[in-house]
Amino acid sequence: MYVVLGDRKMDPDAFTSTLFKWDSRTILPTCSSSLMEGTGGLKELFHAYGVRYYTAAKVAELGFTARTLVDMKEEELEHMMNSLSQIFRWDLLVGERYGIKAAVRAERRRIQDHHQLRIDSLPQEGVQQHKEAVGSTWDVRKRMRSRSKTMSDEEEEEEEEEERQREHPFIVTEPGEVARGKKNGLDYLFHLYEQCRDFLIQVQNIAKESGQKCPTKVTNEVFRYAKKAGAHCINKPKMRHYVHCYALHCLDKDTSNQLRRQFKETGQKVGAWRQACYNPLVAIAALHHHDIDAIFNSHPRLSIWYVPTKLRQLCHAHRNNSASTSTHHHLLF
Structure with missing residues (x-):
C-alpha cells in the first residue's frame, strides 16, 4: 500500500521511520548538565531542603540556574514560585516554598563566608613580587608551599590559642x-x-x-x-x-x-x-x-x-x- 502525496507515491513504513528518526546532531544537552552549572547547581542547591527532583528540574526548564536564584531578591523568588504554580500549573508543595527560600539563603551565606575566608587568608604584609631569580619550577612550587605553610602555622597557633579557651571555660x-x-x-x-x-x-x-x-x-x-x-x-x-x-x-x-x-x-x-x-x-x-x-x-x-x-x-x-x-x-x- 502506498500513500499518494501530490503526484508522488510514498511508502508508509518509510514515512513513519523517517518521521520518528532522531538526529543525534540536534539533541540538546540533558537537564542534569544544566543543574550542575552555577553555584553548585539546582540539584545540589535544593538537595537537603525537601525540594523534589522534578520541581528542581521544572525550575531549570524555565531557565533558572542556582546562580540566578542566589542573585534574586526575596520578592522575585516569591514571584517565580507563584508563576511556577499558577501560570505553569505546577503542584508546588508548601514545604518546597520554604525549602527553596532556605536553600537560597544558605547558599548566599556560604558564598559570603567563602569570600570572607579568602579575604582573611590574604597575607597582611602584602604579596611578594616574583622578580627574584628562580632556578626552576620546582623551586617556585617549593617557595609557594613554604609560604603557605608559614601562613597555616600562624593560623594554627591562633586557633590553638582559641581552642584552649574553647575547652568549656564555663x-x-x-x-x-x-x-x-x-x-x-x-x-x-x-x-x-x-x-x-x-x-x-x-x-x-x-x-x-x-x-x-x-x-x-x-x-x-x-x-x-x-x-x-x-x-x-x-x-x-x-x-x-x-x-x-x-x-x-x-x-x-x-x-x-x-x-x-x-x-x-x-x-x-x-x-x-x-x-x-x-x-x-x-x-x-x-x-x-x-x-x-x-x-x-x-x-x-x-x-x-x-x-x-x-x-x-x-x-x-x-x-x-x-x-x-x-x-x-x-x-x-
Missing part, C-alpha cells in the same frame, strides 16, 4: 548565680553575646565613616576588633560554639532557665547542657515550618548571628521525619 549556673573559681557562669556567657552586639555596632559606625561596606552579622572583622579592644575573652570558636544556647535564652527564657536549674541540680557539666539546648530549639522551629533561618533573622538579637550548621541539620531532619510520618499515617488511613 560551669552550669542558675539564673543570677555568680560562679566561683576559675570558670565563669552562664550569665557571663550570655553577656559576651551582648558585648559582641556592641562591638558590631562600633564596627558598623567605623565602616560608615570610612565609606566602606558595613557588616550586618558578627564576622571575623568584629572578632578582630574585639581582640584589639582588649576583650580577649571573646573569640570566634567560643561564640559560635554556644550560639544556639544563647538563641534558646533569647527565644524561650523560661525553658532555658529550667534547663539550667535541672543540670545544676544533677551536677552535670556544661557540655551536656549545651547539647540539651538543641531539642527545644528544634521544637520552636517546628512551630514555624522548621525555618530556623527565618526565626534568627526576625529576632533583633539573633539576626546578627549565623545559624549553626548542626541546628539547621537537626531542623531539616525533624521536618523530613514529620513529613514521612504523616504520609505513613495517611496511607494507613
Whole structure:
C-alpha cells in the first residue's frame, strides 16, 4: 500500500521511520548538565531542603540556574514560585516554598563566608613580587608551599590559642548565680553575646565613616576588633560554639532557665547542657515550618548571628521525619 502525496507515491513504513528518526546532531544537552552549572547547581542547591527532583528540574526548564536564584531578591523568588504554580500549573508543595527560600539563603551565606575566608587568608604584609631569580619550577612550587605553610602555622597557633579557651571555660549556673573559681557562669556567657552586639555596632559606625561596606552579622572583622579592644575573652570558636544556647535564652527564657536549674541540680557539666539546648530549639522551629533561618533573622538579637550548621541539620531532619510520618499515617488511613 502506498500513500499518494501530490503526484508522488510514498511508502508508509518509510514515512513513519523517517518521521520518528532522531538526529543525534540536534539533541540538546540533558537537564542534569544544566543543574550542575552555577553555584553548585539546582540539584545540589535544593538537595537537603525537601525540594523534589522534578520541581528542581521544572525550575531549570524555565531557565533558572542556582546562580540566578542566589542573585534574586526575596520578592522575585516569591514571584517565580507563584508563576511556577499558577501560570505553569505546577503542584508546588508548601514545604518546597520554604525549602527553596532556605536553600537560597544558605547558599548566599556560604558564598559570603567563602569570600570572607579568602579575604582573611590574604597575607597582611602584602604579596611578594616574583622578580627574584628562580632556578626552576620546582623551586617556585617549593617557595609557594613554604609560604603557605608559614601562613597555616600562624593560623594554627591562633586557633590553638582559641581552642584552649574553647575547652568549656564555663560551669552550669542558675539564673543570677555568680560562679566561683576559675570558670565563669552562664550569665557571663550570655553577656559576651551582648558585648559582641556592641562591638558590631562600633564596627558598623567605623565602616560608615570610612565609606566602606558595613557588616550586618558578627564576622571575623568584629572578632578582630574585639581582640584589639582588649576583650580577649571573646573569640570566634567560643561564640559560635554556644550560639544556639544563647538563641534558646533569647527565644524561650523560661525553658532555658529550667534547663539550667535541672543540670545544676544533677551536677552535670556544661557540655551536656549545651547539647540539651538543641531539642527545644528544634521544637520552636517546628512551630514555624522548621525555618530556623527565618526565626534568627526576625529576632533583633539573633539576626546578627549565623545559624549553626548542626541546628539547621537537626531542623531539616525533624521536618523530613514529620513529613514521612504523616504520609505513613495517611496511607494507613
